[in-house]
Amino acid sequence: MEKKQYPLQNNYLSKKTFLLEKYNYFILLSIVFGGFLIFGLSENIKGPAIPEIQTDFHLDEGQLGFLLALNSLGYLLACLFTSALSNKIGIRWTGSIAFASMAIAGLCMYMSSTYTFLSMSYFLLYIGNGMLEIGLGIMAARIFTKNTGMMMNLAHFFYGLSSTVAPIFASSMMQWNITNGEIGWRGMYVIMLTFSLLPILPSLLAKFPEEISQEEEKVSYRYLFRDPVAWLIVAILSCGIVSELGIGSWLVHFLVKAYNWNLKDASGMLSMFFLFFMLARLFLGPLTDKIGYTFSILIFSAFSGICSILAIVVGEGGAILFAIAGIGIAPIYPTIMALLSKRYPNGTGTAITFTVTFMGIASVIGNLFIGYIIDAVNSFFSTRGGEKELIGLQAGYIFIGILALVCSVCCLILFITLRKKHAVL
Incomplete structure (x- = not known):
């Protein structure tokens, strides 16, 4: 005989289902927010380590550019296989592999005795970072269906939070004494990257969005290749991210080499940059939903570019402008992710993978350019000593500021293009 279900029993089951879904949502939030915390930590501890690495391995700026x-x-590389891997084994295991590979990379960096082995260790670390960021981006796009701009910026706020403290923690940790000697950049990397193992546990407990709903994506790569809007978004994100990573990677090096700052003060300025960066994502996120994603990026990227260039023009007295530039550069990435989720609602994963893949290509070229621009300018000028090195460093940093301005110009073109189609986001 079929068992009857009474209203009270149905209400109990509905309430239980609601609580389970809410519990799962908070676990997913902990993975997204915690993942961005780990990502910011692993990405930005390299600032204080780079001068020490350069000294230990006797590297020139070109070799540093190649390392970055x-x-x-x-x-x-992670962009090329992460989407397919997550479809095959799920985001749960893809994310767990990413976290584990980052911890393994820390051990490899500790054991590195040659520039080649160090480069391979960095390469492994950023394969893990790439897998992690793509997975988090797709997951966030599926979770944050309301107030997307605000929630995307809030998620990336945690990246800014860990990025703010990472340089200070890293420079302080490098001076810790264990067994009558400083642990240096090697020990620092091992300790910091071990934290990447922590999010694996909640990843094993959560029910991920792809397991809840497997919607077929209608947007194809062929469609995106033919879509001018997709390429404008690629250009905007590429310029913005190369500028952002350029500041994070080269600011400490610039202040130490150009102005003879000590490592602690230079790392403090990088932390100040990420403090502005973090607060911008926290407070400017709601603004992007109100004034529009495209127009927001246009304004913010122009502001960052102007600050970076003015910092060079003013000189050492204007060094605070390096940090203030973080206000403009911070909202670009999360706001682009929000724009992609609204522009391609039935193929967000495909759109994110397409965009960040070409952004990765631009990042490779951009980082190489910064290092080799510095070397080329130094070789061109016949002056010697500190002045010669200063001119090259200034040229490299001006290039970083120009990229932010190019990002703003591309965004203006996108705004005009979307307005003609009555599809401004």
Whole structure:
């Protein structure tokens, strides 16, 4: 005989289902927010470490540029296979592999005795970072269906939060004494990257969006290749991210080499940059939903570019402008993710993968350019000593500021294009 279900029993089951879904939602939020915390930590501890790495391995600026370009190359490689891997084994295991590979990379960096092995370790680290960021981006786009701009910026706020404290923690940790010697950049990397293992546990407990709903994506790569809007978004994100990563990677090096700042003060300025960066994502996120994603990026990227260039023009007295530039550069990435989720609602994963893949290519080229621009300008001028090195460093940093301005110009073109189609976002 079929068992009857009474209204009271149905209400109990509905309430239980609601609580389970809410519990799962908070676990997913902890993974997204915690993942961005780990990502910001692993990405930005390299600032204080780079001068020490350069000294230990006797590297010139071109070799440093190549080392940083490997970061972007690892990210690019992750773009090529992460989407397919997540479809095959799920985001749960893809994310767990990403977290584990980052911890393994820390051990490899500790053991590195040659520039080649160090480069391979960096490469592995950024494969893990790339897998992580793509997975988090797709997951966030599926979770944050309301107030998308605000929630995307809030998620990326946690990246800014860890990025703010990462340089200070890293520079302080490098001076810790264990067994009658400083742990240096090697020990610092091992300790910091071990934290990447923490989000694996909630990843094993959560029910991920792809397991809840498997909607077929209607947007294809062929369609995106033919869509001018998609390419404008690629250009905007590429310029914005290369500028952002350029500041994070080269600011400490610039202040130490150009103005003879000590490592602690230079790292403090980088932390100040990420403080502005973090607060911008926290407070400007709601503004992007109100004034529009495209127009927001146009304004913010122009502001960042102007600040970066003015900092060079003014000189050492205007060094605070390096940090203030973080206000403009911070909202670009999360706002682009929000724009993609609204522009391509039936194929957000495909659109994100397409965009960040070409962004990765641009990042490789951009990081190489910064290093080799510095070397080329230094070689061109016949002056010697500190002045010669200063001119090259200034040229490299001006390039970073120009990229932010190009980002703004591309956004203006996108705004005009979408307005003609009555589809401004």
